[in-house]
Amino acid sequence: MAVVMAVAVFVVSYIFIMMEKINRALVALSGGLLLLLTGVYQWEDAVQSYIDWQTVALLFAMMVLVAITKKTGVFTFVAIWLAKTVNGKPVPLLVGIAVLTAIGSALLDNVTTVLLFVPVILTLTDLLKLPAFPYLLTIIFSANIGGTATLIGDPPNIMIGQAVSHLTFVSFIQHTAPISMFLFVIMLFVLILLFRKQLRQIDHEHVKQLMAMDEVSYIKISPLLYQSISILLLTITGFLLHPVFHIDLTLIALCGALLLLIISEKEVDTEAIFQQVEWVTLFFFIGLFMLVGGLEEVGVIDELARGIMWLTEGDMTNTALLLLWTSGLFSGIVDNIPFVAAMIPVIKEFETYGMSNLDPLWWSLALGACLGGNGTLIGASANVVVAGLAESQNKRISFMKFMVYGIPIVILSLLFATIYVYFRYLLPFEQPL
Structure with a gap:
């Protein structure tokens, strides 16, 4: 039940943020409050663990x-x-x-x-x-x-x-x-x-x-x-x-x-x-952290990360490239900060699967999360701040209009990053000893 509630609140909140009919800070905070009222997590968890x-x-x-x-x-x-x-x-x-x-x-x-x-x-x-x-x-x-x-x-x-x-x-x-x-x-x-x-x-x-x-x-x-x-x-x-x-x-x-x-x-x-001070921007961040915290609390993000290992069967090349694209695309949907926070302990666990050198995975995560932040207006902290500053000067940036340009830039960036990661880090793993 908690999983359904967390996912439903996140999806509905995200839709309202995209529609831009209601202030995005109000939407995000309302979604976070709903997660608290429905018992997905407690106030102490939100304050101590999920809000950065x-x-x-x-x-x-x-x-x-x-x-x-x-x-x-x-x-x-x-x-x-x-x-x-x-x-x-x-x-x-x-x-x-x-x-x-x-x-x-x-x-x-x-x-x-x-x-x-x-x-x-x-x-x-x-x-x-x-x-x-x-x-x-x-x-x-x-x-x-x-x-x-x-x-x-x-x-x-x-x-x-x-x-x-x-x-x-x-x-x-x-x-x-x-x-x-x-x-x-x-x-x-x-x-x-x-x-x-x-x-x-x-x-x-x-x-x-x-x-x-x-x-x-x-x-x-x-x-x-x-x-x-x-x-x-x-x-x-x-x-x-x-x-x-x-x-x-x-x-x-x-x-x-x-x-x-x-x-x-x-x-x-x-x-x-x-x-x-751009208080709307700050409170939007707080609400966004609470929304993503709900997904973390019920294990959605962790399961997504663990699913990467299951799909790739421990192969370094497949794991790194899937991690690059997953972090790149997913960071456009949720802010890349809480996503990376959830991924770090999971990558560390990959050592238990026999991966001795995790550096290709760390570089894949870094590139994917940073570059993927260009996908949407809430994909990275800088995006949210720019949108807030622009709106305060009556230069509002439309969520959908931004995506029209942001998603192609992300796809193009990830394609070049894939080539870079493969030839610099992954090709040596495929060479015979």
């Missing part, structure tokens, strides 16, 4: 940091500088924001990066009277593909790196960065091809207005400017040094946010900053 409070807290901290830094005008400065550098041309602007997002997502995490660049691109598209959707879509895809490249780039990579001690920051650069860079170029080419009609040269009057603007004048020179940029850079440095000092990323972000709130209290109203 670290992810929620990390998002909150970065939203605070960005909200304060935005008051200095630095993001507007970056927006105008970038637009002027490419002379207001839509395609070079798309390429520029994609490169910045991909690099930022590799060096930070993709959630932090989209929090920084979405306000920039919304400012640019309003300024140049360009459609925002192609640029927002590019940011999402670039963030998830760029975040695949490093250990700290995407939450699934962080979770895998914490679970497997020998998979270090350098290991991810060596193994996931090459395919990530290749897929980034392919993705960019495809998007430019698809949106070429919308990315034609804009009106010359808008370009003239842009080139006449003084980007420096938008920066508000005050102690807040130096304080916010310094603490933001310190927070980023803390993220980069995570593999060295092993300080939790959420703790680093919270310390940065709290420190900036304290030292900027005379210039910034704390309550006003809290009002700028």
Whole structure:
């Protein structure tokens, strides 16, 4: 009965999220509450096991940091500088924001990066009277593909790196960065091809207005400017040094946010900053974790993972490729964070089936989960954040419209990832000793 209830609530909630008739946070939270009322799991289980409070807290901290830094005008400065550098041309602007997002997502995490660049691109598209959707879509895809490249780039990579001690920051650069860079170029080419009609040269009057603007004048020179940029850079440095000092990323972000709130209290109203936090996005995450927690509680996700081993009969090649595609496709349906959390202990159990080297499986899981997040608006944390930021500026991204572009990108990415995984990791297993 519990299995039927958990699956039914998840499916119905997912349908309502796709229909977009009701606020997605209300749908997800209602579904989670229904699981509690029907006894699928207890409140303590939801709070202690299923809701990833670290992810929620990390998002909150970065939203605070960005909200304060935005008051200095630095993001507007970056927006105008970038637009002027490419002379207001839509395609070079798309390429520029994609490169910045991909690099930022590799060096930070993709959630932090989209929090920084979405306000920039919304400012640019309003300024140049360009459609925002192609640029927002590019940011999402670039963030998830760029975040695949490093250990700290995407939450699934962080979770895998914490679970497997020998998979270090350098290991991810060596193994996931090459395919990530290749897929980034392919993705960019495809998007430019698809949106070429919308990315034609804009009106010359808008370009003239842009080139006449003084980007420096938008920066508000005050102690807040130096304080916010310094603490933001310190927070980023803390993220980069995570593999060295092993300080939790959420703790680093919270310390940065709290420190900036304290030292900027005379210039910034704390309550006003809290009002700028994307609370709808945060509560949507909480509800989503509860929905997926119901599937975990009744064993649906675990059975899916164990079914992989049963189908492949322990063959390394078949197991790795099935894991790649299962994690890739399934991560588009549920958020990739709870999915990876459920898969990690299952992969560790594969050692009991005689698999001594699990590295091909870990790389398959990392690639599948990160790349599969591009499938739907709830496939990855960055997607949800971008959708929330866009909606707050009346630039709503339709769930179904996103899927029209997201699913083909995921299929294409997984096809190339399959070739990469097979020739780099699996072919040696098939060679005779």
